[in-house]
Amino acid sequence: MNFAIPAAISQEIHQLRNFVRTQLLPDLPSWTHKQKTPDRFFQLMGEGGWYGIKIKGGRLIRGSALREAMIAEELAKVSPGVAIVALAHVDLGLMGLLLFGSQSLHQTYGASAVQGKTVMCLGNTENKAGSDVAGISMRAVKVDGGWMLNGTKAYVTNGLIADLGVITAVSNPRAARNKRLSMYLVNLNTEGVHKKKLNKQVWIPSDLTRLRFNNVFIPDDHLLGTRGRGLKQVLEVFTNSRVPIAALTLGTAVGAFNLAYEHMQKRTVFGKKLLDFQAKAFELSDFYAKIEAARLMLQKACWKIDQGQDFRRTSSLAKYLAVEVAREVTVWAADIFGAASVIFEHPIHKYPLDVWAASLGEGTQDIQKLIIFRELMKNQGASFF
Numbered sequence: 001m002n003f004a005i006p007a008a009i010s011q012e013i014h015q016l017r018n019f020v021r022t023q024l025l026p027d028l029p030s031w032t033h034k035q036k037t038p039d040r041f042f043q044l045m046g047e048g049g050w051y052g053i054k055i056k057g058g059r060l061i062r063g064s065a066l067r068e069a070m071i072a073e074e075l076a077k078v079s080p081g082v083a084i085v086a087l088a089h090v091d092l093g094l095m096g097l098l099l100f101g102s103q104s105l106h107q108t109y110g111a112s113a114v115q116g117k118t119v120m121c122l123g124n125t126e127n128k129a130g131s132d133v134a135g136i137s138m139r140a141v142k143v144d145g146g147w148m149l150n151g152t153k154a155y156v157t158n159g160l161i162a163d164l165g166v167i168t169a170v171s172n173p174r175a176a177r178n179k180r181l182s183m184y185l186v187n188l189n190t191e192g193v194h195k196k197k198l199n200k201q202v203w204i205p206s207d208l209t210r211l212r213f214n215n216v217f218i219p220d221d222h223l224l225g226t227r228g229r230g231l232k233q234v235l236e237v238f239t240n241s242r243v244p245i246a247a248l249t250l251g252t253a254v255g256a257f258n259l260a261y262e263h264m265q266k267r268t269v270f271g272k273k274l275l276d277f278q279a280k281a282f283e284l285s286d287f288y289a290k291i292e293a294a295r296l297m298l299q300k301a302c303w304k305i306d307q308g309q310d311f312r313r314t315s316s317l318a319k320y321l322a323v324e325v326a327r328e329v330t331v332w333a334a335d336i337f338g339a340a341s342v343i344f345e346h347p348i349h350k351y352p353l354d355v356w357a358a359s360l361g362e363g364t365q366d367i368q369k370l371i372i373f374r375e376l377m378k379n380q381g382a383s384f385f
């Protein structure tokens with residue numbers, strides 16, 4: 001067993017820290033104030049090669065999962081809201097295109113998307129169905145040469161700024177639950193697409209947008225994957241994106257932990273630094289141990305992906321543990337700052353809120369437990385350990 005991070009990845013992460021310091025941090029207050037990530041951010045990420053999906057010979061390919069997780073963690077340490085913008089573009093939108101797009105769709109959109117010139121998102125959740133992915137009601141009706149889309153996607157990250165969306169819809173309402181849906185690649189700058197940005201307090205500066213589709217035509221060749229297999233396909237996208245979102249969540253915990261540690265070294269109470277109180281020092285050790293344990297599970301999930309092994313159970317374990325740990329760490333870290341932590345502009349303020357958001361994406365904690373349990377039951381009779 002080798003726990004060492006490959007030197008090439010460590011070197012890249014070092015360069016990424018430089019990128020974050022020079023290209024992201026100076027603009028972050030303005031993006032936060034405007035609650036918007038500029039197009040330039042996507043392009044800078046593309047130019048730096050920081051996306052986990054690349055294009056080779058006209059085909060989209062996935063890079064190292066470990067490298068991608070470390071990049072997500074690094075971005076989230078300073079801004080989970082910026083990290084999710086990149087994640088929704090690559091691990092939801094682009095991932096849908098990578099897994100289920102034809103060679104011709106890869107060629108048409110792939111290069112522009114990996115360069116950050118075309119921004120992507122994924123819309124599945126509706127008002128009446130989130131965890132129950134199959135329960136959506138948006139309709140895709142077969143017409144001459146394509147499909148007509150009608151309905152509303154309630155919560156779409158990047159929905160406001162994305163050019164292209166991976167969208168699920170009911171293509172056969174009479175079919176069984178697992179054959180009712182299909183998946184489409186939809187131009188979001190076309191007639192009939194209405195966008196309404198929602199007012200939220202989490203993952204700033206990302207946008208959360210309601211997308212309404214009113215008689216939107218989708219050509220036949222923009223059906224992703226197989227007609228009627230949309231449910232299985234969107235679940236496969238979520239299984240894949242669960243690992244980078246676990247990394248984003250871990251980064252949220254680490255960002256908050258680092259701020260708390262800095263503050264504990266400076267803040268004096270009752271004549272002593274906070275860090276000199278043994279109760280506080282023990283808290284630091286406790287949370288450090290939990291972060292490291294969650295990181296090990298995340299790295300195991302990355303390793304499984306990079307080895308081409310089944311990673312379903314491990315990706316849910318990684319997301320579940322990252323959220324549990326990050327919930328505890330971020331609330332503790334905010335507490336270390338006392339009253340200052342409730343001020344919107346205070347650097348610590350966002351972290352507990354951003355974990356709240358992270359707990360919902362790619363399946364709530366209940367859904368992770370459901371997946372873990374189902375995976376365990378597949379091995380019934382055999383030892384779980």
Ligand SMILES: Cc1cc2nc3c(=O)[nH]c(=O)nc-3n(C[C@H](O)[C@H](O)[C@H](O)COP(=O)(O)OP(=O)(O)OC[C@H]3O[C@@H](n4cnc5c(N)ncnc54)[C@H](O)[C@@H]3O)c2cc1C
Binds near residue numbers: 122128202360370
């Ligand atoms: C900031 C943000 C960004 C988002 N971005 C996107 C996006 O880009 N694209 C997209 O499609 N969606 C997005 N979502 C939606 C997100 O995926 C859903 O919120 C999530 O899947 C939960 O669905 P729901 O909100 O409908 O809650 P529900 O599914 O109604 O769940 C409500 C409660 O019931 C529990 N529950 C559900 N099913 C079970 C079960 N079987 N057993 C036990 N308990 C259960 C849940 O854990 C939860 O506590 C986003 C949400 C947020 C907050």
